[in-house]
Amino acid sequence: MVAGGDRREFGKAMVDISHPDTLFAGLPERFQAWMSHGDRVAKLPSGFKILAQSGGIIAAAANENKKIWGLQFHPEVIHTHHGKEIIENFLTRACGCKREWTMSAFIESTVRSIRERVGEKSALCGLSGGVDSAVAALLVHKAIGDRLTCVFVDNGLLRKNEFESVLANFLEHLHLKVIGVDASDKFLGRLQDIEDPERKRKIIGEEFIRVFEREAHKLGDPPFLVQGTLYPDVIESTSVRGPSAVIKSHHNVGGLPKDIKFELVEPLRELFKDEVRKVGEELGMDPHFVYRHPFPGPGLAVRILGSVTSERLSILREADAIVHEEIDRAGLMRELWQAFAVLLPIRSVGVMGDDRTYENVAALRIVTSMDGMTADWAKLPSDVLERMSTRIVNEVRGINRVVYDITSKPPGTIEWE
Numbered sequence: 001m002v003a004g005g006d007r008r009e010f011g012k013a014m015v016d017i018s019h020p021d022t023l024f025a026g027l028p029e030r031f032q033a034w035m036s037h038g039d040r041v042a043k044l045p046s047g048f049k050i051l052a053q054s055g056g057i058i059a060a061a062a063n064e065n066k067k068i069w070g071l072q073f074h075p076e077v078i079h080t081h082h083g084k085e086i087i088e089n090f091l092t093r094a095c096g097c098k099r100e101w102t103m104s105a106f107i108e109s110t111v112r113s114i115r116e117r118v119g120e121k122s123a124l125c126g127l128s129g130g131v132d133s134a135v136a137a138l139l140v141h142k143a144i145g146d147r148l149t150c151v152f153v154d155n156g157l158l159r160k161n162e163f164e165s166v167l168a169n170f171l172e173h174l175h176l177k178v179i180g181v182d183a184s185d186k187f188l189g190r191l192q193d194i195e196d197p198e199r200k201r202k203i204i205g206e207e208f209i210r211v212f213e214r215e216a217h218k219l220g221d222p223p224f225l226v227q228g229t230l231y232p233d234v235i236e237s238t239s240v241r242g243p244s245a246v247i248k249s250h251h252n253v254g255g256l257p258k259d260i261k262f263e264l265v266e267p268l269r270e271l272f273k274d275e276v277r278k279v280g281e282e283l284g285m286d287p288h289f290v291y292r293h294p295f296p297g298p299g300l301a302v303r304i305l306g307s308v309t310s311e312r313l314s315i316l317r318e319a320d321a322i323v324h325e326e327i328d329r330a331g332l333m334r335e336l337w338q339a340f341a342v343l344l345p346i347r348s349v350g351v352m353g354d355d356r357t358y359e360n361v362a363a364l365r366i367v368t369s370m371d372g373m374t375a376d377w378a379k380l381p382s383d384v385l386e387r388m389s390t391r392i393v394n395e396v397r398g399i400n401r402v403v404y405d406i407t408s409k410p411p412g413t414i415e416w417e
């Protein structure tokens with residue numbers, strides 16, 4: 001391998017297959033791949049053969065006797081066509097793995113290991129209102145029954161009517177033992193005049209834990225805390241894979257204070273969102289709930305840029321509800337990863353009737369994604385966008401302009417803070 005030189009490759013490239021066996025079995029002779037490297041293979045070790053090239057550069061090679069395969073492009077990214085098939089071929093044909101991993105096997109083995117770990121003790125689960133913590137709770141409930149108590153906190157940062165409707169769903173449909181705690185005054189009090197997003201996250205994370213600790217105390221201090229942490233949360237919050245920088249200190253993991261006294265149970269730590277949804281469906285959850293969009297732990301606090309006040313929260317709630325209603329009406333909920341409004345810390349001039357207005361600006365953030373780690377802005381039909389904009393400006397007092405965010409992730413993040 002030599003570094004640098006004039007043959008660096010970044011971005012899309014066409015790969016030509018010369019040996020369509022094992023790794024490339026069943027694939028076209030030529031396909032698009034995503035390159036990102038500043039070095040190239042100058043000479044192959046003996047026993048290796050070239051499997052594919054891109055413009056004369058070695059793109060794949062193997063020593064089948066030693067069972068070593070190497071790729072110079074990224075099969076895991078969406079821009080590499082047939083990447084999934086390459087990974088599948090590697091696992092099934094090169095490594096001889098069998099397709100034995102099913103959701104029901106996952107549920108069975110997870111429930112068993114939770115039962116072994118928790119034993120006769122009890123656990124507390126913080127429900128966020130989203131699908132992850134609900135699925136985590138259902139798995140633990142399956143393992144230890146009503147020795148699991150769930151706590152659903154109204155932190156004052158939830159969407160319109162969310163606390164009441166989600167609480168009813170947990171109690172009536174999922175039959176979980178849930179305590180609803182209204183702690184909104186405490187959260188909003190501590191958030192007063194806080195503008196820095198990381199400070200907001202830390203405060204909210206800490207306050208959550210304090211609420212749990214109070215509730216836990218009332219319940220005789222269960223030693224375990226259940227959380228719906230997913231694999232992307234783990235990756236983005238810790239540099240488990242070498243040099244990927246910590247992007248936001250968030251995602252359940254980073255928000256926890258250092259002196260936490262619970263042992264964590266995180267049954268979804270190795271799953272992606274689509275897998276969690278499948279587990280939820282398998283556990284009999286209502287599809288409407290399973291396909292809810294992700295909602296960040298710090299809630300609307302990271303969608304109000306600048307300081308969070310009750311007034312700004314109610315403005316954002318109304319705008320956000322309209323975005324949701326219109327997405328639902330257009331039947332687009334499942335196609336989208338998230339759709340929400342962000343309240344910007346600027347005001348702009350407008351005209352309504354004969355009056356000049358000087359009000360807030362809302363940005364719409366509507367994205368498609370597989371796992372939240374990368375995302376694209378949604379190319380929504382213009383009539384849907386138009387309806388949202390018209391309704392928000394007409395119906396929400398305090399907003400006179402709506403803009404559409406057309407930044408993908410990367411380089412943007414999904415949330416604005």
Ligand code: XMP
Binds near residue numbers: 251294
């Ligand atoms: P970003 O903004 O990092 O978000 O592109 C990726 C996904 O994570 C969600 N998100 C959070 N979830 N606590 C959470 O539980 C957080 O602090 C947080 N910040 C972002 C975001 O909504 C998106 O789905």
